[in-house]
Structure formats: C-alpha cells, structure tokens
Amino acid sequence: MGPLTDFGKLSYIQQLEHSNKFGKAQTEVILQHKNIQALMKSNENFDLVILYHWANDALAIFANKFKCPLVMLAAWPSSVFDNYISGNPAPSSFVTYLTADFDSNMNFWERIDNTFNQIVGELIMHFKIIPGQNEVLKKAFPDAPELSTILYNTSLILTPFHLSLGDPIPLQQNIKEIGGYHVTPPKPLPKELQDFMDSSTEGVVIFSMGSNVKSDDFTPEKIKTFLNSFSKIKQKVLWKFEVDLPDKPANVKILPWLPQSDVIAHPNTVAFISHGGLLGTTEAVYHGVPILGLPVFWDQVKNIAVAVRKGYGLKVDFYNLDEHSFSSALQEIVNNPKYRNTAKERSRIMHDEPIKQLDKAVFWIEYVIRHKGAAHLRSPALNLRWYQLYLLDIIGFVVVLISIFITSLYLLFKCVCRKNNSVGSDKKNK
Structure with a gap:
C-alpha cells in the first residue's frame, strides 16, 4: 500500500x-x-x-x-x-x-x-x-x-x-x-453521469476515498472484496477509481473523477462509502446521506467514530478488511432506513442557520x-x-497549606504524646 x-x-x-x-x-x-x-x-x-x-x-x-x-x-x-x-x-x-x-x-x-x-x-x-x-x-x-x-x-x-x-x-x-x-448548490451533472444517476431507481452508492488514498493502490484482495460485495446489492455503485476494472459487476460504474458533492446531492444517492475525511463527511451530512466509513489516518478515524455513535454511519476496519464484514455493513446501511433518517435529521440541523x-x-x-x-x-x-492557566500554582499552594496543616497536627500530637508520657513517668517515679 x-x-x-x-x-x-x-x-x-x-x-x-x-x-x-x-x-x-x-x-x-x-x-x-x-x-x-x-x-x-x-x-x-x-x-x-x-x-x-x-x-x-x-x-x-x-x-x-x-x-x-x-x-x-x-x-x-x-x-x-x-x-x-x-x-x-x-x-x-x-x-x-x-x-x-x-x-x-x-x-x-x-x-x-x-x-x-x-x-x-x-x-x-x-x-x-x-x-x-x-x-x-x-x-x-x-x-x-x-x-x-x-x-x-x-x-x-x-x-x-x-x-x-x-x-x-x-x-x-x-x-x-x-x-x-465549501458546499455549494448542486450543479448539473454531465449527461452520461446524469442518466446513470436518474436511471438508478433502486438507489446509488457513491464510493470515493478522496484525493490522497487512491483506489488503484488497493491490493487485489481488497478490490475483489469490494466487487463481490457490490454484486450482492440491488443498488448501483459509482466508484471513483483511477483506472477501469474489466471484470466489474454490471451494477458498478467506474469513473476516474467525480463531482463528489453534486452526486451525493442527487436524490437517488442512498449511501456514501468514504475514508471519512472531514469535507466529504460534511457533504454527506449536508445532503442527508449516511456514511460507510473506511478510515485510514488522522481525523478520519474520529469522524467515522462520531458518525457511528451519532447513528448516521457505520465503520469497517480498512486494515483488516474482509468480505463478510464489508458486505454485512453495506447491506445494513443501504437497507436499514434508520441511518438515512438520522442523516436527514443531522442535515436539518446543519441547514438551520441564520446565514x-x-x-x-x-x-x-x-x-x-x-x-x-x-x-x-x-x-x-x-x-x-x-502553570497559571492550569491552576498549578493554586493547586501547589493548597497542597503546601494542607501539608503544613497536617505536619503541624502531627507535631502537635507528637508533642502532646511526649508530654503525657513524661507526666506518666513522673507519677510512677513518685
């Protein structure tokens, strides 16, 4: 890789x-x-x-x-x-x-x-x-x-x-x-892409790993895992891939570049498979589309973890990817309406701004x-x-005061004990 x-x-x-x-x-x-x-x-x-x-x-x-x-x-x-x-x-x-x-x-x-x-x-x-x-x-x-x-x-x-x-x-x-x-109103898609999106009455899954992680760098095993999983769903898949794949399933379309926000905004889009970059995650929430995350590095891990806990996404381990886990997560996110409903709720929150x-x-x-x-x-x-910002000087001062107080009590107790022992010894001697 x-x-x-x-x-x-x-x-x-x-x-x-x-x-x-x-x-x-x-x-x-x-x-x-x-x-x-x-x-x-x-x-x-x-x-x-x-x-x-x-x-x-x-x-x-x-x-x-x-x-x-x-x-x-x-x-x-x-x-x-x-x-x-x-x-x-x-x-x-x-x-x-x-x-x-x-x-x-x-x-x-x-x-x-x-x-x-x-x-x-x-x-x-x-x-x-x-x-x-x-x-x-x-x-x-x-x-x-x-x-x-x-x-x-x-x-x-x-x-x-x-x-x-x-x-x-x-x-x-x-x-x-x-x-x-950075999200702008969706622009018209190129005719071929527009026809593909419009004709996908069962829905479209968008798959893009951003600009830094290239699909062409995936191992043959990973590519096979994705293709086998895509062949099992009724939705079409639009995959941003740098080169074409000759043996892809009939429901998979490969393009070297996608107008990402515009295709996510299409009403037939049902899920977004992504590495979990902040801008792509924002676009998905903006348009109310659930995310299937394959985080790779940096904040992607956190972005997808939050999406999972908030209910508008699922995560699959990119480094330990297998067909069963990916296919199960894919089936879940495209067939269970709760993820899309939560994504729509989050979208309404994002849009509810004065400007x-x-x-x-x-x-x-x-x-x-x-x-x-x-x-x-x-x-x-x-x-x-x-040390002032984190109140370490105040904490240190209080610790010193408490230490002085405890030490004083100890010395006082020790002094009293010695005095009592001294008085007791004097009485015995008499």
Missing part, C-alpha cells in the same frame, strides 16, 4: 511527530522560494493575511511583515494545532484528541487514553513543533521576531466544523465554526478588518503562564 496508508498505522503521537517533520520541510521550502523572498522584500500593502494552518506556523510571518491582521483557516475542528494560538480550553474529560476512535461519551479507559494523548500532544506542540517552526523562520529571516509573539496576535481562527457533525466543544470568541462553507456558512466566514473576516485586528476577541488566557 502507499505511504499514507502506512501512516495510518502509526499512533497519534507518532503521527504528530511525522507531521512535525513534514511541516518543517514544507515550510522551509516555501519560505526559501525566490518568489516568497521577493515578496518579503517588497513594499506591498495588504488588508489581511489568511493562512491555511497545519504545521506551518512560520508562515504567519506575512502578517508581521505587512502589519495586517492574521486569520487562520484550520485544517480540522479545534485541535492541538490551533488551541494554543487562541488559548482555547480542551478538557480531556469530554473533548477528544484528533485521531480518537471515540466521541465525548467516553468510558473510564477511554478518558485515560484521551488524557494521556492530550497531554503528550500539547508537550509535542510546545517543545517540538513551535520551536521547530521558529527555527525555520529564523533561518529564512534572521531578523524576524519570535514566532510566539507573531502567533499571539492572530485575530481569528475559522474551523471547518459544524455542530451537526458531532458534539459541542468550548470555543473562544476568536474561533468561529464554518463547517459546510450561510460562507457568508458567516466573510462577515468575521470583514469584522477583523473593520476593527483593526479585533484584539477585543482575544482570550485573557493568552496572557497567563502555563
């Missing part, structure tokens, strides 16, 4: 470590590029910098150079990659880490797992990722201020999440959720410009030291 599927076999901590290495290398190439160097030496003027943010913090230097507000478009819902910038709380009692295979309804052992990964993730962020990005920044621009100073002045973080996708979490005032902003998500994003971006960075949205948590 390709390197991304190998990446998915790593633990959360290992994935963070690899992301750090990738992020440093990518950011260094960008900052050393001749066009970027020329831009940094120019006298251009800008009203705002918008940065797609993921392990590339050093690119925030543009906002410092051009003396304008910085807006970050997060790659995921509020996570370890963004929380430190806004001082956003993430209590491990109910906010899960990025690749957790469970949602906020955790049992005791899941909370232990979650707490451990949250703490180690924060340590990696503060002691590896940020220092590494600062090193890259200083290498490209030796006179640049410390990266922590630049990041402190971040005005706004936009996250691609919506409440309909999962559980509510704490958010600072300068974090705005705009999940679904469209893209308009919301535009409003807050313009708000930041109007208010010259909107510093009033910034949390006071950013002004605290780490």
